[in-house]
Amino acid sequence: CPRCMQCDTKFDFITRKHHCRRCGKCFCDRCCSQKVPLPRMCFVDPVRQCAECALVSQREAEFYDKQLKVLVSGATFLVTFGKSETPETMVCRLSNNQRFLVLDGDGHYEIEITRISTMRILTEGLPPGGGSARASGMLLQYGVPGSEGVSQLTLTAGEDANASKRPAAAWLAAMHKAAKLLYESRDQ
Ligand SMILES: [Zn+2]
Ligand SMILES: [Zn+2]
Numbered sequence: 001c002p003r004c005m006q007c008d009t010k011f012d013f014i015t016r017k018h019h020c021r022r023c024g025k026c027f028c029d030r031c032c033s034q035k036v037p038l039p040r041m042c043f044v045d046p047v048r049q050c051a052e053c054a055l056v057s058q059r060e061a062e063f064y065d066k067q068l069k070v071l072v073s074g075a076t077f078l079v080t081f082g083k084s085e086t087p088e089t090m091v092c093r094l095s096n097n098q099r100f101l102v103l104d105g106d107g108h109y110e111i112e113i114t115r116i117s118t119m120r121i122l123t124e125g126l127p128p129g130g131g132s133a134r135a136s137g138m139l140l141q142y143g144v145p146g147s148e149g150v151s152q153l154t155l156t157a158g159e160d161a162n163a164s165k166r167p168a169a170a171w172l173a174a175m176h177k178a179a180k181l182l183y184e185s186r187d188q
Contacts, residue, residue: 006031006050022053037061067174072096075171077137077155079103092155092171094178101140115143117150119179121172135172 001017003010009028011017018032019025027050034054035046038061049057074093080086090105094113101116103109118141124134137156144151157168 001026004028004031018048020050020053021047022049022057025050063177067178068094068098070170070174071178072098074102075167076158077168078158079105080154080156082152087154087156089158094175111140111142112145115145117141117143119175121176122154122156135169135176138172138175 001011004015004017004027005025006027007030009015009030011026011028015028017026018029020027020032022038032048032050034049034051036049036054036057037046038049038057071094074091077090077092078087079090079092080088088105088107090103093102093104094100095102095110099113101111101113103111118139120139121135122137122139124136135157137154139152139154141150141152143149155172157172
């Protein structure tokens with residue numbers, strides 16, 4: 001492209017062309033000067049972005065940070081492994097390096113995030129006329145190293161422990177959003 005897509009300045013030897021690392025369009029230096037982290041694309045250092053993308057990325061980074069704190073601090077759930085009938089009370093959290101889902105109760109389990117193949121949010125009280133239902137649990141399917149097939153577990157926000165239900169719902173919401181970003185970045 002011969003001109004800045006924002007201000008229409010013509011590119012030459014002095015006015016150099018830059019690409020926004022997010023949308024890939026061409027801009028002059030002035031219109032593409034902000035360097036903002038782009039966590040979902042695995043750039044570790046802030047990268048050059050146009051004004052429009054910088055704003056979106058900035059919000060995304062803030063949002064991501066906030067969700068991450070919720071996920072790492074964890075919440076209490078009733079956890080059902082596979083087809084077991086008896087749920088266990090466990091604390092679920094994201095490991096500090098963000099690579100594992102950690103479950104702590106009588107036992108200790110770690111599930112590698114990249115091995116999770118399905119993540120479905122379970123809702124309760126789905127309004128018949130539409131609207132947003134509240135997340136009450138999550139179903140995960142994942143591969144276990146050294147074994148074939150897929151394992152499954154269900155997290156449910158405790159029924160009778162209302163005090164711990166709110167952090168559980170917040171944790172589920174954060175996990176859902178984080179998964180969305182994860183899958184989006186996988187598709188690119
Ligand atoms: Zn852009
Ligand atoms: Zn420009």
